[in-house]
Amino acid sequence: MVDTNDLSTTVLKARIALLATAIGGPDYSSNLDPPPYKLGDDCLACLKDLKRWFRLVDENQNRWDVAIAAAEYRILQDDLIPILIDWENKCSLAHKLNKDSHNKEYHENIALLCVQLMVIMTCPQTLTDQSTARQVAVYSELKKRQLEYKRNILLTERGKVLKAIVRLASKVIKIDKLDRTPRDNVVLRLIINLFRNVVAIEPGELNITKKKQISTKGINSIDTLPAGVSMDDISLNTVIAAFQRNKVLALVLTLASSMSVEFEQDFINTPLMELMFYLTKDIPPESLVGSGKRQESNNDGDQVSSTGAALLNLLDKENNLKKNVIKNTSTRHSRFGALLSIQTPDAGRLTVSGGGQNLLDDSAALKKLDSRKKWNKRSVQHRDDIVAEGLPNSLLNSGAKSGFSLDSTMIKFVHFIDDFIDSSFNALLYSVTNQYTGDQDQMTTLEQTEYLLFFSWFVKYHREKCVKDLAADIGCVDSALQETSFILVSTILRTGYESKNWAAVHAGMIAFNELLLLVRSIKDPYNSDEVEFIIEKLFSDDRIQLLANLPKTAFRYSLQYMKSCVELIHTVLETLEQYTKDNSLTVTKKTKSTKRNTITEEQVTSLMDSQGIGRDEALDLLNPSFRKIKFDFMKVLKKFCVESIIDTYINYLQRFRELNDTEIKKAIYFLHRVFVQASEQSILFRLDLIMLLKDMLAPDGISKKSRVRKHIEQFSNYFLYKLKKRLKSSPSWHIGLLFPLLYGSEVGYFQKYGEVKPHKGNTYYAAPPSRFKNIEDQEQLPESVLKDMKCGILVSTLIDDGKEELLLNLVSHMQLALDHFKSWLTVNLQHERETENLPDELFRIENFDGPNPLIFDKDYRALLSLIGYSLPLNIEEQCKLPGSVEIDFLQDSLELVKKHLATPFQTPNGLPSSSYLVRPKSTVSALNAEDDGWQGDDDYDYDEPGIVPDGQQLFVTDDDAYFEGLEKGMGDKLSGKDVDKGIAKSKKPKAKTKKTRKQKDNYSLPLHDIGEKPEKIKQRKDILSKDFISDSEEEEGDINPLFFENEMYMRWLLDKYRGQLPEERYALFGKFSAERIANNGSLQNDYSALFGGPVPDLEVLRNSETTSDSPDKTLISLSRRVAAEFGKASEEQEHQSTHETDLSDSEVSMDDIPANTSNTGAGSSPSTKRPEIDPSSLEDDNGGEYANLSRKKRRVVLADDEDDD
Template structure:
């Protein structure tokens, strides 16, 4: 006997419709519960154990769900205090859960499963339709009635079996929300609302401590209910909905105009026919009424450019747009509002703990769900409350989403983004980008709040977000690495970059100093000390990089986006300008403005494809009409772009050729300015500044400086300095005499910078060594870095007499070197760092450690340095190395194996409720068995029939190799077969009685 015949007999033994009665009710057999248990065991021992779809495929062909299970559930009165009827309803759900479980496939899926997959998907869609569209929601109400029995028991008194019942019914809700979730979204929301399933989700999530193992299941249900629905659609008024409908109608009309612009009509075949023969004797023929004027243009328009096929990544766009009805919007709006008020923080705190601890129930896919749902509710926080009037319109209840704004949650978000980027998990990375964008937007809104507490919290959070330079570098790397991901990924990426740059610019401009933690490679130094212990050796080998705080420059960071790959990413996004909203188009124009105008990397946008795209957009008044709010901004940028391009083409004719090719960094300056950059003859790195110990007289200061130069054997620099001062004395004396002759007053110091007014006096040397010393050995930082000679400028206050006095002192100390008692000249000089390039270090002096080991520096900006006690100390860390392709594949395989183990454990939970664990059901079963044996003994026919059936059923088990199953499973199977034999015996006996 094959599997189909065996399952068919069991299904037929559950019950059938009684056509003899007027209302044709569904009548259960006495062994209906036993039949349901047998079907559940077959699903577990065949489908789950051998990873096949055969049993559920047979059940779909036999219409078990439609004819039997739904008939049983819809006819039940919902009285869960009746143990027999409640147990039969639970048996139906134990079968319904695995039948609606998501059908998972991979590269190891068998051919038979692939063949059965379409039919099973259609069967699951039919199951869902029958459940949510059933009259008066009788099926869902019966499901909830089964759930009420374990829920009515207090949390402390619930058994494992009660928790298992709650778990499988929650999985059933998850399955229903996932099946055909795009097409039937509105029906699912309305059915869940009318049957109070949404209320159950809100209540369970608000007290998630009682349902901690089900937090990921609730997350999945919410994800499939909101996926693809924009929050602004939910919270729009009826008038906005009408405006949206009018916009859709206008878009449809515009698309028709675009399609009909170049379409042919029945009149285009009349007119002139033109044929052109190419050099290879190929003939091209076009016809039309205007062929004499535009024949060649029409011929060119008929040519098709066959681009080389590129392998596209099969990336699932997690943000596909879904349209729902007005009633479903109302339901979802109420659910979102209620969920945020009482359930959002408890659920996401539980999920965050599970993700941090890597709990077995928290799979890899749940991280994607977590960040997507987080971004959805963060956007709903701003939209669900009406905008208040007045200056401060950003006063929202930010405490409702405190769980995802916690530092632990932000650290987890940044970590997941880095891991997803390294492992090329683009759907997860897209969800992380969406969440990060909404987090920054929420923090920005919080910083504009009228409450000072929220402003301080937002300032601190932004400081912590921007403190890690690796996070900022990740943004540039991702923008450069975009290739063939989905359009939703491209939209999320461009939005994230735009929001991050805007917020980072505002935050850095509001701070006098902004520091970021930077990792740099430690310089290799020779290990001369042979007495180092083994632990110190190991520490030196591992600590090849150090962390150091450095001053952040937004202009320098923005310049890193001046790259060909970054421009290509935004250009790819702009190619879809007909489908983009005005906000999305302005996003691209803003980025190009940063590159072209602010960073002045104009040559980077001088490309033929960019020029052609701008020209096509400008001429396309159908796809990009004048009524579009972004049209004016685009035209203004295009005019400026064209003007600059024209000027550069006239000044640099070589740019005509360079329009066709990518730009090289070495030639970009020449193409933009028409000349090579001026070479800097100064040393590449300027030395430290010096200052003298306070309390010295001016004569003593000169003596210290001369003594240091003599000790360093730099007497030639002193000789050249005396010569330079002598030349300055002669120029100063001649100028003073000219001033006296003209009877005029000396101009102020700043007028000396004008060479047309008065001569400028600088101390200049003849040799390269003297010019390098001027840059390396200074006592004053130049005001303008572009003028390093500023400290050697002679103001008008220094007269000829003072210069003569200085020359005499220099000559005297050179001929008679000064001697210092009790100290040296070098000890009277103190080094100090230049400007604010780096943080002050406690190691500035040689004896700083011995004097004060616990020296604490007060930061310039307490908000920037919040919660960082060791900002001034260098901390060794391990090197962050690039991941090779082999290691990437190995890590992915390890993660997939780990996920499979977790999934197998989760799958087994849908069979956690065993029928044999119910004492009430067992008592009723044994009583029925005793009555059946008594009746069969009277008939005297049971033994022969049972013997005939025994061999067939065991041969069926042998065909599926069930003899290798565990002892417990075989005992359960044997028990089921004995029940089935007695059940079939009863049916045959009844038939013989009728005869």
């Protein structure tokens, strides 16, 4: 309350009291009851004086003393409202009598001054960082007074004062636009501001500031509703009814629809936008869609007031509490005290008092014990201020979604919203967007949030309406797709994040999400330049990085903030995946200036004449600065696979009781993306996630009737299945679950992938061994039977690939090692040294034609690992059989290999043995990407649109490779080729197998497929985006066929020297290659020392070996390496060819070239440190053929990290 001892306040109140008396009052001399209002003799002057007091004290001195004094003397209720109502009655009567009222201009000036004072007195007051202590002291009282103002404006004579205000506006509208004065435009702005203030007045706070923490006892602990005012008096129902009854809504439509034609839009656009925002912010858009038809059939008996609805909610809450009490206390000890005691191993004793649930459930008693424990971890300070929490409840209505309690009011409001969208939304949004774009630096946080939420509400409403009403036109919200709208929304989001303005970030996430959903809802987006612009800009690296940063800190803030963040990330990933899945999205990449080709003046002139273009355009066409590349969705997804984002989703799901099914699905869907699609399993192996899944699937967790529970069970089963495998293969993960992942170290890499981190150097790492898919009833089979089956699968696969020689070498070495071990053990026993370890037996394969199978044959390495061999990790290490292996185990393994060599292995599924194997890629990103044959319950029966389609499955097996093999074999037979068959080719007749499931590609996630089916998606034309600029990938262009021929020479040399090409011949071959390239295939020097005789003929080489149809780039760097040196030596002897290949245009480092070594023997370990060809980088699907990755491997980049100008 105001301090009455303050002299200045007392004097001020006396002045305001005199003005209130002089303005006027009831005319008690009249015989009417109640007595009419009579204006004072100096009414106009008194109103002007009161306006001056507001400006002098409240505005200039940052005090609200005049507002409090005016409220105490009830100037608005007892003076301003009666004056306007009396003026409205007189004007209405004069209009009916068709004559002018007495002193018309004088009374209009008084009415206008009343409106000005009402705008000042109803302006929503907020506490800011600059608020004075005086304002903080009177804030609560002033908010209550404004609620009284709102009630009187809406209910006095059924809101007749609103009709008087509309009459003032209509007098201005009647004036022609060219004849209106600036004062007339200000009057319209003033009237709209008054309507906005009336709607914006609320019991709760409406401020975005940290000042909330000041004097919270005086602000938050007092009842916000004044005496005599109920929520029904100031509810949205009352506002809409009064506005409809007094033609306020019609006035809004008139002004908004003709804003750019009949009115000066700079005066009224922002107030109109704010008015529409406050009218709609508390109503979920989906609750209005189709409500007109639905509500017409409802009975009037179903209509309840907001008070009645609140009572029903309380009754439901009481009923649930009763059920919970009965459930947790239904024992014989419920009404008596109880004491549970647990004795600890150190003779201590833990006690829990109280019966009830503690006696029903052991976990409840233990949880109560844990709750009393204290630990010294530094507590994280909770962010309770509104700025850190995001949008306040009064702006976002996050506390409880309010709606209409009367059907008639809802129907009227829906008609108004539809008319507004059809006639006014595009014009209003376009005008406001242009204004804010020019004055963006001056936008306050409140203006930013009002704009963004207004934008998102109407876009969402119309998008939902278009889904349910096929006749609705999406073009009614076209202005939301304009470039200026997209840029403004994106800019507010970015600047808010950079300045840590979380309220603006929160609103920006909501608006950006709705914008993307609108883009996705358009059936043919490529017919719109605006949509194409948004799609192009969406894929820029800066914007994707911003979107990836948003969820990293979201777990620190409110639940509503996290909801908006989860919704946005879900929509972003779905949008990116939708266009990537069609293979229709290409982006452009900026090329290096150093790679530009030489352009002659004749070429430029010819192109200018033929195309009719300028010189600059011709130069761009001849030497383009951009090139097309394919968009890489997985690279974007990896940006979201970080620990802080996982923290956000886990914190979000921990509040699953406050989330609906759709929100839970989207969060689980993201975890599924990370775990399965991105193969970042280690980042989810966390104890808190395990406990979260346990709580969600507990009896008191998500209801068993909920349709989302099956999704969680599906994910949980697969998650625990993979975790069990990881714990079995790497027991250290029992400790790793308790701690965060290690980053930037070899230990962290090994913890994440279970393999030693590779380093770039002169040695190349071995191929990862093949892995086994899930075998039927694997968990129930004994270890010996399971080992027999795995050994049979591998031996049979190697025989099918014609590698019996490798198996015979293995049997010979195992037999030799077994004899050595037995003899060594016998000698040690004789000398009583049986505890000494046996020596390791080295295993080498001599005279093998091709890459070293100990390094590069994935199936062979898997068999060695199964037997117990220590596998080499790179070409410099050696394969050995450790002396620590059990002799009995080795003997059994030897017998199994011999058995399957002699007897064909019969697979349980009747398919080739290779169908049980997965050949992992050699790249680091794919080390974790394995198809383990998970056979869980994958079927879903959810039919919610946009979430999870029915009948789709998650974890599937791959049998496509088998059928592709059959087609290949049939093609060989038809062409007359002989097809070799191994012993293991004889199989049982194909038995009737279970229905297999088709494996999805890396971008398909059937568990939570949130989009339309691929076959129903229209083919989209390529989109070019110049926002993705990168220089990490060289231009490839057409490769000179001489490179291909040089490769055949290199293979011939490697075969001749059994994979060990000496250093001097290696350098000589580089000179040989460079000379052929420089002279277009001809030679001028003698290279008999290189080939040990004359140079082999190319036709002989082509007939003697099968090579790829396209050239490989293995020797590009090698040729270039000695090109400069060779050029100096031959510069004086040779005439340079006019058709010269520019080697610098194709410069690629040896570390980046995937080698094509189909028949090379690069498995050897050279003693020198020269670059080595790496066959381990090849993806071998059949264990015997190495594919040419120069045609397959593509590096897709999104940004230009280091552009060379």
